[in-house]
Amino acid sequence: MKVFGAEIVSNEEVAPGLRVMWLRTPQLGQVTPGQFFMARCGPGIEPLLRRPLSIHRIGNMPAAGSNTGDLGLLYDVYGSETSALLDKEEGDELDVIGPLGRGFSVHKDSKSLLLIASGLGISPMVALADVEVKRGRSVVLLAGAPTSSSVYPPDLLPAEIEVQIATEDGSQGRHGSVIDLVPEFWEWADEVFCSGPMDVYRGVEQIARGYGYRKRVQALADVGMACGIGACYGCTVWTRQGAKLACKDGRCFNLRDLLLS
Numbered sequence: 001m002k003v004f005g006a007e008i009v010s011n012e013e014v015a016p017g018l019r020v021m022w023l024r025t026p027q028l029g030q031v032t033p034g035q036f037f038m039a040r041c042g043p044g045i046e047p048l049l050r051r052p053l054s055i056h057r058i059g060n061m062p063a064a065g066s067n068t069g070d071l072g073l074l075y076d077v078y079g080s081e082t083s084a085l086l087d088k089e090e091g092d093e094l095d096v097i098g099p100l101g102r103g104f105s106v107h108k109d110s111k112s113l114l115l116i117a118s119g120l121g122i123s124p125m126v127a128l129a130d131v132e133v134k135r136g137r138s139v140v141l142l143a144g145a146p147t148s149s150s151v152y153p154p155d156l157l158p159a160e161i162e163v164q165i166a167t168e169d170g171s172q173g174r175h176g177s178v179i180d181l182v183p184e185f186w187e188w189a190d191e192v193f194c195s196g197p198m199d200v201y202r203g204v205e206q207i208a209r210g211y212g213y214r215k216r217v218q219a220l221a222d223v224g225m226a227c228g229i230g231a232c233y234g235c236t237v238w239t240r241q242g243a244k245l246a247c248k249d250g251r252c253f254n255l256r257d258l259l260l261s
């Protein structure tokens with residue numbers, strides 16, 4: 001974990017209310033999809049708390065395109081923290097702590113990966129897809145969003161992956177929840193990864209249980225994080241092994257271990 005100022009390369013909207021900030025971070029080192037950074041969003045003491053932002057893109061991946069930096073962070077413009085990021089421009093500095101937490105791990109024998117994302121949960125899944133197609137694995141990404149305007153642009157995804165979309169209002173892809181897309185790909189997948197709110201995890205867990213938990217399913221704990229470094233105990237999640245901190249013990253957990261009340 002490091003604290004450093006990263007130079008902003010770009011800060012652009014990719015969909016309404018959804019932006020990617022590219023950073024130049026020569027001191028980045030080794031990062032794993034599913035890890036995150038805590039970013040100081042404003043120029044001064046306000047907003048007081050840093051905001052956790054998942055690793056969304058890693059610069060040396062072909063799908064990241066040209067004119068990018070080393071690290072891409074996706075954020076939605078919501079609340080005072082990320083609204084403050086809107087003012088950041090090329091050449092400005094973003095104060096970050098990271099990389100933090102435990103990211104996804106992919107078994108060496110897994111060839112077919114099913115990625116399930118809902119809402120801003122798409123952010124780490126794009127990083128995972130980037131990395132794993134580069135390693136030669138087959139990836140299917142199931143992405144859920146409220147409406148077509150909030151769907152992550154498919155043309156920004158690696159061309160090698162299959163993408164299926166579900167929208168709650170039926171304006172793009174399947175009408176309904178991303179969970180409705182899962183059964184079609186379940187048996188094909190060697191491993192499953194999900195990122196989104198609890199109702200998505202409940203839906204995936206129900207499917208996994210129906211198949212007798214025969215494959216590993218990893219999920220990123222979707223909880224607020226105030227410090228990101230294990231100091232505030234504000235990110236407690238309950239697991240079969242007891243209370244864990246999302247920021248230090250996760251955010252990646254085996255879905256079967258999470259108590260999804």
Ligand code: FES
Pocket residue numbers: 224225226227228229230231232233234235236245246247248
């Ligand atoms: S966010 Fe403070 S302990 Fe995890």
